Amino acid sequence: MTKYETVIGLEVHVELATKSKIFCSCSAEFGAEQNESVCPACCGMPGMLPIVNKKVVELGMTAGMMLNCDINRVTTFDKKNYYYPDLPTSYQTTQLFAPICVNGTVEITTSKGTKNVRIKQIHMEEDAGKLVHDDWTDTSLVDFNRTSVPLCEIVSQPDLSSAEEVVAYLERLRSLLRFAKVSDCRMEQGSMRCDVNLSIRPEGSDKLGVRTEIKNMNSISAITRAIEYEVARHIDALETGSEELVQETRRWDDIKGKSYAMRNKETAGDYRYFPDPNIMPIVIDDEWYDSVKKTLPEFPEVKKARYVDKLGLTEYDADQLTRSRALCDCFESASATCGMPKEVANWLISDVMKMLNKKSMTFDMLSLDGNKLGQLIKLVEDGKVSRANAKKILSIMFDEDINPEEYAEKNGYIVSNDTDQIASIISAVVAGDPKAVADYKSGKEKAIMSLFGKCMRELKGNCDPQVLKELLIDIVNKA
Amino acid sequence: MKTFINKTDSKLTNLVAFDDMILTTELPTTAGSKMLDGYVSLFEAEVVNKLKKAGYNLAGKVNVGEFNVDLMGETSYFGAVTDESGNLVGAISEVMKDTDIVATIAVDVNGAQRRAVMATDLVYLKPTYGTVSRFGIIPTACSGESVCVIARNASDLEKILNVIAGHDDKDGTSIDDSRMNSEKASAKAIEKVAFLKDMFAISEKDACEAKKALESVGVATADIDSGVLSKAGSAWNILMSAELTNNVSRYDGVKFGYRSSNYTNIDELYTNSRTEAFGELLKTAILYGSEVLSTNNYDKMYDKSLRVRRVISEAMDSIFAEYDAIALPVASKKVFTAKDVADNAYLAYEESRFTAISTIVGLPTIVKCGYQIIGRAFAENALLDLLRKIEKEGA
Numbered sequence: 001m002t003k004y005e006t007v008i009g010l011e012v013h014v015e016l017a018t019k020s021k022i023f024c025s026c027s028a029e030f031g032a033e034q035n036e037s038v039c040p041a042c043c044g045m046p047g048m049l050p051i052v053n054k055k056v057v058e059l060g061m062t063a064g065m066m067l068n069c070d071i072n073r074v075t076t077f078d079k080k081n082y083y084y085p086d087l088p089t090s091y092q093t094t095q096l097f098a099p100i101c102v103n104g105t106v107e108i109t110t111s112k113g114t115k116n117v118r119i120k121q122i123h124m125e126e127d128a129g130k131l132v133h134d135d136w137t138d139t140s141l142v143d144f145n146r147t148s149v150p151l152c153e154i155v156s157q158p159d160l161s162s163a164e165e166v167v168a169y170l171e172r173l174r175s176l177l178r179f180a181k182v183s184d185c186r187m188e189q190g191s192m193r194c195d196v197n198l199s200i201r202p203e204g205s206d207k208l209g210v211r212t213e214i215k216n217m218n219s220i221s222a223i224t225r226a227i228e229y230e231v232a233r234h235i236d237a238l239e240t241g242s243e244e245l246v247q248e249t250r251r252w253d254d255i256k257g258k259s260y261a262m263r264n265k266e267t268a269g270d271y272r273y274f275p276d277p278n279i280m281p282i283v284i285d286d287e288w289y290d291s292v293k294k295t296l297p298e299f300p301e302v303k304k305a306r307y308v309d310k311l312g313l314t315e316y317d318a319d320q321l322t323r324s325r326a327l328c329d330c331f332e333s334a335s336a337t338c339g340m341p342k343e344v345a346n347w348l349i350s351d352v353m354k355m356l357n358k359k360s361m362t363f364d365m366l367s368l369d370g371n372k373l374g375q376l377i378k379l380v381e382d383g384k385v386s387r388a389n390a391k392k393i394l395s396i397m398f399d400e401d402i403n404p405e406e407y408a409e410k411n412g413y414i415v416s417n418d419t420d421q422i423a424s425i426i427s428a429v430v431a432g433d434p435k436a437v438a439d440y441k442s443g444k445e446k447a448i449m450s451l452f453g454k455c456m457r458e459l460k461g462n463c464d465p466q467v468l469k470e471l472l473i474d475i476v477n478k479a
Numbered sequence: 480m481k482t483f484i485n486k487t488d489s490k491l492t493n494l495v496a497f498d499d500m501i502l503t504t505e506l507p508t509t510a511g512s513k514m515l516d517g518y519v520s521l522f523e524a525e526v527v528n529k530l531k532k533a534g535y536n537l538a539g540k541v542n543v544g545e546f547n548v549d550l551m552g553e554t555s556y557f558g559a560v561t562d563e564s565g566n567l568v569g570a571i572s573e574v575m576k577d578t579d580i581v582a583t584i585a586v587d588v589n590g591a592q593r594r595a596v597m598a599t600d601l602v603y604l605k606p607t608y609g610t611v612s613r614f615g616i617i618p619t620a621c622s623g624e625s626v627c628v629i630a631r632n633a634s635d636l637e638k639i640l641n642v643i644a645g646h647d648d649k650d651g652t653s654i655d656d657s658r659m660n661s662e663k664a665s666a667k668a669i670e671k672v673a674f675l676k677d678m679f680a681i682s683e684k685d686a687c688e689a690k691k692a693l694e695s696v697g698v699a700t701a702d703i704d705s706g707v708l709s710k711a712g713s714a715w716n717i718l719m720s721a722e723l724t725n726n727v728s729r730y731d732g733v734k735f736g737y738r739s740s741n742y743t744n745i746d747e748l749y750t751n752s753r754t755e756a757f758g759e760l761l762k763t764a765i766l767y768g769s770e771v772l773s774t775n776n777y778d779k780m781y782d783k784s785l786r787v788r789r790v791i792s793e794a795m796d797s798i799f800a801e802y803d804a805i806a807l808p809v810a811s812k813k814v815f816t817a818k819d820v821a822d823n824a825y826l827a828y829e830e831s832r833f834t835a836i837s838t839i840v841g842l843p844t845i846v847k848c849g850y851q852i853i854g855r856a857f858a859e860n861a862l863l864d865l866l867r868k869i870e871k872e873g874a
Contacts, residue, residue: 040521044729046510047502047520047615049650079725081772083749090728142733272772274721274781277622279651 003203004238006231008166008196009158012173013151014183015127015191016059022126022150023050023093030189034132034143042148044088049278052077056150057100057282059182060124061292063152064101066176067119071289075100077124077279081272086129086142094125096273098281100152106176108168117169118157127151152182158197158208163227167220170194179297179325184364193218196227200234209234210245214252214259226252230259303328311341320349324363327352330370337374340381347377351391355398372397376404386461389413415462419471422463426475429454437479448472481557482573484509486539494538495530495639496574498585498592500547501626502615503527503537510617511543511555514727514736514756524615525650526584526626526643533642538580542570545758546619546727547588548719550827551595553820554760567815569595571629582630582639588619589719589827590809590834592627597809597849602866604628604636607856608841609654612647618726620719621652623838633866636845640859662857669698669865672852673802676702677709678833682808689806689850696868701802705836707787707794712832714787715839717771717780719831724768727761760827792840803861805853809833809846 021028024041041048057075064071078096104119127149132141154173160166174185174192185192194217199209212230217223230250237243250259298306300322307318321327331348335341352373356363376393379385385393385408393404393413408414416422429451430437439447452472456463484499485506502508502520509515527537542560544552551567553559560570571583572595585592587605596603605627616624628639647653672693679686690700732738732752739751757765771780798805810830812819820826837844837853844853845862847869854862 044734045521046617046726046729047522047524049614049652051649051651081725081728083728083731085731085733085745088729088734090731091725270773272725272769272777274725274772274777275785277652277722278618 002239004200004231004235005203006161006198006200006227007158007208008160008162008198008227010154010156010160010166010169010197011195012154012156012170013193013195014063014154014173014177014185016056016124016150016152017181017183018053018055018059018150020053020055021148022053022056022124023148024048026148028149030191032145034141035145038144038147042088043144044090044147050077050093050276052279052282053150056124057284058292059150060100060122060152061284061289062180062296063154063177063182064104064122065293065296066180066182067101067104067106067122067154067173069101069104069119069122071101071284072098073284073289074098074281075284076281077276078273079276082269084128085140086131086147088129088144088147092126092128093276093279094153095123097275099123106156106169106172108165108172110162110164110168115159115165117159117165120155120157122152122154124150124152158199163224166196166223166227170220170223175300178364179300181297181325186362187218187220190218194223196223196230198227198230198234200231200238209238211247212245212259213249215249215262217252219254222252222254225254225257226259229257233259297325307331307341307345311335313342313345317342317345317349320353321345324366326364326366330366330368330373333370334374334377337371338378338381340377343377343381344374347373347394351394355395359398368397369401372402372404379404379408383464384408384415385413386415386463386465389461412460413462415464416459419467422459422468423471423475425458426455426468426472429458430472430475430479437476440476448476451476481542481555482560482570483539484511484542484555484557487537489536491536492579493535494578494580495535496538496541496571496580496583497524497527498543498547498571498583499540500543500586500617500619501527501540501584502617503540505537506540508540508617509556510547511545511552511557512756512758512761513556514730514753515617516556516737518736520615522615525612525647527615529643529645530584530639535581535642538578539574541574541583541585543585544591545761546617546723546764547586547591547624548619548723548764548827549589549591549760550820550830551591551815553817554758556758559817561817565817567817567820569599571595572599572601575599575601575629575631581635582628584639584643585627585629586616586619586624587627587834587838588624589715589831590838591827592629593809593834593844593846593851594815594830596629596846598814601629601631602633602636603844603846604630604640604859604863605837605844606640606644606859607654607843609652610644610659610857610859612643612645612650612653614647614649618722620722621726622718622722623715623835623841625838625841633863633870636866637860637863640863644859659857663860666855666858666861667803669803669852669854669858669861671699671701671802672804672806673701673703673798675705675708675805675807677705678807682811682833683813684808684810684849686806688848692869692872693806693865695872696865698865700806703798703802705807707790708836709832710787711791711835711839712829714784714791715835716767716828716831717784718788718839720764720768721772721781722768723761724765724772727757727765730756760824763824788839791836795840795842799855803854804858804865805836807833807836807851807853809849809851813849 027037076098079091081091099121101122105116127146129144129147177183196214199211201209237245249262304318304322307313334344380390436447499509502524504523507519544554560568611626630636646656730736731749737756742748843859
């Protein structure tokens with residue numbers, strides 16, 4: 001029986017994390033009302049000219065640097081012509097002749113070990129709008145919010161050979177691009193999607209088989225299923241002749257678990273690319289290149305090693321923190337403020353992550369000021385605020401911009417060192433509960449705990465538990 | 480016969496007219512096409528804005544050939560402008576006749592405006608590409624289209640130029656003011672003009688009159704061969720059609736402009752809207768443009784034309800190393816008739832050979848009495864000075 005190997009190349013689109021669109025100043029943020037973020041330019045009205053958003057170019061360069069690409073120092077935009085109602089100008093401005101990045105590599109790790117996946121190119125382009133079909137009136141409506149939202153497309157060489165590798169590659173891209181703040185890579189919001197180019201060939205053959213392209217995949221699990229389905233379909237076609245394989249574009253139906261050939265009309269055609277005469281070639285000089293290079297973050301695994309070796313975190317803690325750039329940033333600035341990285345890691349992993357989960361927020365959505373977290377931790381370690389009260393303050397800090405020390409003072413969360421005051425409160429509590437005193441004196445050690453709790457409540461938690469305990473026993477014994 | 484497609488009925492003074500490629504918010508902008516009949520822009524062109532700010536008032540929108548690529552406006556959906564004997568008359572010259580309109584601002588893509596004034600007393604100036612903003616110009620062939628000015632004399636041209644020239648952040652091809660100013664400051668006066676003798680040889684217009692006028696103001700003249708410059712027309716036809724195809728593809732009946740009432744699906748909506756609303760010459764250009772951009776032809780036609788553009792630019796540089804300007808006729812004939820264009824559908828493309836020379840490389844050009852004089856980049860003032868001297872001599 002012939003053994004087959006799978007050859008896969010991916011085209012991954014990620015939405016660049018800019019505030020505004022690629023050629024106009026409309027908002028590029030997700031979630032606006034339909035046709036709210038539009039202007040004459042992104043609606044394709046005649047007379048508007050494209051002005052390139054500098055941030056888009058910088059994020060394109062950043063993506064390339066993260067993926068070990070060469071950056072084209074002169075990069076140009078081209079027009080790609082096709083008619084579709086969600087494309088207001090009937091052309092998409094993209095890059096064909098001189099894309100921003102070429103020749104990169106991404107290292108992936110799977111159950112079979114590590115492997116380099118080559119990147120052919122990364123190019124910048126604008127997104128199209130969205131058609132909303134109304135079955136009731138049998139009409140289609142267009143939402144132009146997404147038109148001209150900046151994307152970059154990362155094109156790999158056909159170096160992947162299984163669904164597992166594809167998933168590892170996508171996760172690696174996601175991690176690197178999120179770390180560099182190029183994109184939030186959220187598949188469910190469409191800010192990361194991919195086209196899978198797949199063919200099979202007898203193992204060891206150097207000839208490529210017939211290739212099919214599955215378009216617009218936007219979930220990891222669907223990608224895995226689609227690849228498995230396509231591989232089986234291709235093998236079946238070759239072995240049994242059940243169908244003739246043709247080079248075509250297919251759509252994956254995740255509910256039915258099947259792929260379908262797209263109508264020719266949706267895919268066929270000559271895009272008639274040509275250079276956009278309205279956009280001058282963009283020249284990336286050394287100064288600009290270096291300024292972008294300086295903003296690159298450490299790779300996640302470099303950070304992790306540093307956390308373990310230099311800051312003394314456990315492997316587990318370092319692993320948890322380096323899952324998100326936002327967590328790392330918060331960790332690093334909090335550690336710098338309080339000088340206690342292990343303590344900061346504990347707070348982030350046990351308390352902050354829990355709070356994020358409770359609010360159904362991703363780690364990248366964390367907006368906690370690391371410096372202030374550091375101040376709070378210092379207050380606890382200095383014995384100025386109790387741990388329990390510090391947690392209350394932390395939950396406020398999540399939503400509001402407060403200074404932890406000022407807030408603690410204002411709300412009576414500062415630990416009292418005034419033993420006379422503490423003693424008088426204890427005396428009042430003890431006087432009010434003669435039964436507990438009697439119980440304790442008759443040998444029921446536990447009775448002291450209920451007195452302790454009452455005292456702590458009266459003190460609003462602002463007391464060193466050790467101090468309280470010693471004073472309490474002293475007073476009870478004398479009573 | 481419409482000279483103005485739409486007109487303000489104001490009794491204001493300081494009037495300027497705009498050809499109907501330039502977007503205005505108070506009047507519709509049609510590009511001479513059924514496709515945009517009644518289309519009112521949401522925003523105004525930068526040239527309109529600048530002139531209004533400088534105290535000029537809008538007289539109206541001048542008739543243009545459909546998307547401005549024909550010979551002399553004959554393909555306008557609103558009708559060609561002709562005189563009693565059937566000669567094509569540019570709508571611009573009719574608009575300027577017996578009025579106090581100071582100037583008409585137009586967009587020159589394929590030389591129609593130069594031909595429109597060639598048999599009149601009007602003068603024409605096309606400034607260097609990038610000195611006047613194209614923001615708010617209905618796009619046709621962006622790499623060569625330029626805002627141009629038609630007026631009665633050099634000083635009116637200069638007055639208008641001073642208002643409309645200058646950097647605009649809304650146009651990515653607009654040149655920085657600092658560069659514009661330093662280039663202008665170093666511009667040389669025009670003392671030696673090269674006449675393209677083979678271009679005169681294929682024109683009814685001979686060089687004598689122009690040489691006499693130039694020599695009377697102390698400018699030396701010499702005949703040269705146009706060499707590679709004679710290929711400008713073919714190259715520009717390819718580039719222009721390609722860009723035009725792309726720029727008019729947005730008119731698909733979906734968002735704005737004409738929509739056919741005869742369709743049952745999206746493909747019919749596209750096809751019928753465009754079939755019903757576009758004229759024959761434009762359709763020819765669209766097909767030609769699609770062809771030159773197709774995968775099979777891109778290298779040998781479109782890319783080759785881009786290379787020809789560069790070679791022409793280099794040839795111009797070497798001419799300008801010796802001469803300060805280049806003179807040639809505007810067209811092969813002194814007058815075109817409606818019959819000429821009816822007999823030859825490609826006349827506008829053929830006549831391109833005269834006008835495309837300065838269009839394809841974006842150099843400043845003046846026109847007077849059927850002659851074009853092309854200057855170095857940013858030599859507008861030198862050209863205007865020359866024009867003023869000739870006017871003074873009464874030539």
